[in-house]
Amino acid sequence: MIQGVDNRGAFRPAQGEIPTSPGVYRFSDRHGRVLYIGKAKNLRARLANYFQPLQSLMPRTQRMLALAAQVDWTVVATDTESLILEHTWITEFKPPFNVQFKDDKTYPYLAVTLREESPRLIITRNERIRGARYFGPYPKVWALRETTALLQQAFPIRTCNDADYRRAMSTGRPCLAGQIGRCHGPCSQLITIEAHRERANALVAFLAGGDTSHLRELQRGMREAAAAQEYELAARLRDQAQAVEHVLEKNAVVLGLDVNLDVFGMRADELAASAHQFIIRGGRIRGERSWIVDVEIDDSLSTLLEQVVQTAYEGDREPPAEILVPQLPDDVTDLEAALSAKRPRQGRVRMRVPERGEKVQLMERAVLNAGENLIRHKLKRAADLTARTDALAELQRALGMDEAPLRIECIDVSHLQGTGVVASLVVFEDGLPAKGAYRKYRIEETRDDTDSIHQVVARRAAQLNRARESGEPASGVYRDRPQLLIVDGGEPQVKAAARALREAGITDIALCGVAKRLEELWLPDDPFPVILPRTSDALFLVQRVRDEAHRFAITFQRQRRSTSIASQLSEVPGLGPKRVQVLLKHFGSVTRLRAATVAELSAAPGVGEKLAEQILAHLNSTAAPAKLEASSEPDQDGGLSNE
Numbered sequence: 001m002i003q004g005v006d007n008r009g010a011f012r013p014a015q016g017e018i019p020t021s022p023g024v025y026r027f028s029d030r031h032g033r034v035l036y037i038g039k040a041k042n043l044r045a046r047l048a049n050y051f052q053p054l055q056s057l058m059p060r061t062q063r064m065l066a067l068a069a070q071v072d073w074t075v076v077a078t079d080t081e082s083l084i085l086e087h088t089w090i091t092e093f094k095p096p097f098n099v100q101f102k103d104d105k106t107y108p109y110l111a112v113t114l115r116e117e118s119p120r121l122i123i124t125r126n127e128r129i130r131g132a133r134y135f136g137p138y139p140k141v142w143a144l145r146e147t148t149a150l151l152q153q154a155f156p157i158r159t160c161n162d163a164d165y166r167r168a169m170s171t172g173r174p175c176l177a178g179q180i181g182r183c184h185g186p187c188s189q190l191i192t193i194e195a196h197r198e199r200a201n202a203l204v205a206f207l208a209g210g211d212t213s214h215l216r217e218l219q220r221g222m223r224e225a226a227a228a229q230e231y232e233l234a235a236r237l238r239d240q241a242q243a244v245e246h247v248l249e250k251n252a253v254v255l256g257l258d259v260n261l262d263v264f265g266m267r268a269d270e271l272a273a274s275a276h277q278f279i280i281r282g283g284r285i286r287g288e289r290s291w292i293v294d295v296e297i298d299d300s301l302s303t304l305l306e307q308v309v310q311t312a313y314e315g316d317r318e319p320p321a322e323i324l325v326p327q328l329p330d331d332v333t334d335l336e337a338a339l340s341a342k343r344p345r346q347g348r349v350r351m352r353v354p355e356r357g358e359k360v361q362l363m364e365r366a367v368l369n370a371g372e373n374l375i376r377h378k379l380k381r382a383a384d385l386t387a388r389t390d391a392l393a394e395l396q397r398a399l400g401m402d403e404a405p406l407r408i409e410c411i412d413v414s415h416l417q418g419t420g421v422v423a424s425l426v427v428f429e430d431g432l433p434a435k436g437a438y439r440k441y442r443i444e445e446t447r448d449d450t451d452s453i454h455q456v457v458a459r460r461a462a463q464l465n466r467a468r469e470s471g472e473p474a475s476g477v478y479r480d481r482p483q484l485l486i487v488d489g490g491e492p493q494v495k496a497a498a499r500a501l502r503e504a505g506i507t508d509i510a511l512c513g514v515a516k517r518l519e520e521l522w523l524p525d526d527p528f529p530v531i532l533p534r535t536s537d538a539l540f541l542v543q544r545v546r547d548e549a550h551r552f553a554i555t556f557q558r559q560r561r562s563t564s565i566a567s568q569l570s571e572v573p574g575l576g577p578k579r580v581q582v583l584l585k586h587f588g589s590v591t592r593l594r595a596a597t598v599a600e601l602s603a604a605p606g607v608g609e610k611l612a613e614q615i616l617a618h619l620n621s622t623a624a625p626a627k628l629e630a631s632s633e634p635d636q637d638g639g640l641s642n643e
Helices: 043-051 059-067 079-093 141-154 162-171 193-209 213-227 231-250 301-312 332-340 357-382 385-399 449-469 491-503 537-569 577-587 590-594 598-602 609-621
Strands: 023-028 034-040 070-075 100-103 109-113 121-124 132-135 261-268 272-281 284-294 322-324 350-352 407-416 419-429 439-442 484-488 510-515 520-522
Touching (some): 023 079, 034 043, 034 059, 079 332, 109 193, 132 193, 141 231, 213 231, 261 357, 272 301, 284 301, 284 357, 322 357, 385 537, 407 537, 419 537, 484 537, 491 510, 510 537, 598 609
Parallel strands (some): 261 322, 407 484, 484 510
Antiparallel strands (some): 023 034, 109 132, 272 284
């Protein structure tokens, strides 16, 4: 769209044609496929944003509008109705430019089939069994099998399949499971249908809210049987009571027994987000689930949370009275009203951000799990050989390269408020990091970031030229010649890098820059950036390379700062290497140590008031940035040894 034709005039409605009422709008392409669905409190004001000058729109919005050929809208009475209709249509049409949820539909559930004459407790992935009461979902099926075995021991109910049950009931002979004591349904001829249903209801009450009345009843019966010297019965009741206790231990109490709520944690980056839900019933974690979300069209955390919460309660899933989220959605009132409609007899649903106590800890745990799930998603994608191959091929096509970039080098610059400038060079071979080829650079004098990029690229270009002139074999890890060089930055940084390569006479290495936030790729001689699809493997690879270069540069920059302060402190009389390390450990960072007062320094182990005054005076006298000593010897080009 950025380089194409602006065809919005062909489908732009007249200003007075669009109503000012709340409603839902949808953009479609010329084939009728829905591209994007959104809601608005004022349709006219919202749609006007899509017809601003192109340069004021986000690149992803421009890509959507490049494909659009029609815009339609539906007026509703309230904001709540627009919220519900938007989610319904997104679920039905799955527009490519809306948030896309990769919800694992294979989560296992515990279900009690209450609709049957003789209910069963089963593990199922089918969420549509009529009349069943569901509990979960649970992330690990093996743990669920252990819990089910304990529950069936604590609440002996039918385990046989429907065919065996009907045969046993019609013939009057127990099924095989009943004969060996594995099935305790009415078909075993040991319990009536009514008594069996009461037992199933007790199981449902226990799973729904941690009802411990059944445990107390078992313990009382055990004591009575022991007193009557019915030891076999007492032993059986004891085993059932222990099974109940084990289930309670597996579902540790996190809140009060009367607390029922759901907790949503979220972690996101530029391309994807992960949501994690804890299902708390009776103060215990009864289930959990995770989503991976593709981030699109400038989605904020508020927008993502709104969509995640709606997805969590699709179909017959009923929300609890309280939902904890890390941040309130913008339309929290309408979202609460929509969720409350799913439980008309139980009262209103409230969403809030926890501020203290156990609920804050639970939220932190949910956010931690969301972060871990996002990492696993990224690692799984990075380890996929097919995905890496597709990423390299797609990157070759997008950048117009003659061959796939089997070796990619990326340069990033790091500094602290303009001081202590360093740079990193990381290497990816076949889409995987080659850490043995990483390099660090010191930059003693520079005007700005573009000058720093020019210096580092010039030094790397000189190394490549010397390697070629000396005839160094291509098998050398560090001296291999890259097919693609990436710099962290936009058009100015790319032009500086291109000038350095041109001055070195290098023309066989492709160059691009990756700009943060929008994740655009800038080429040296192109006034417009290359926009890769948000879900593409190529963009994922570029982002991963850029992030690794940034991490390596930051690590080196921190090492230099730590080395600098340590060398300065070692000049203070009475402050040896051990005390220097104790000081750095006590304050945790160089910034906090420099900002400390005499009283705070005196509180550090082994430091008195007099020594604290000497330390503070020395740090103040060396406040001007000094030339830092590197932790490794530089090579002749100013690069440092690998990681």
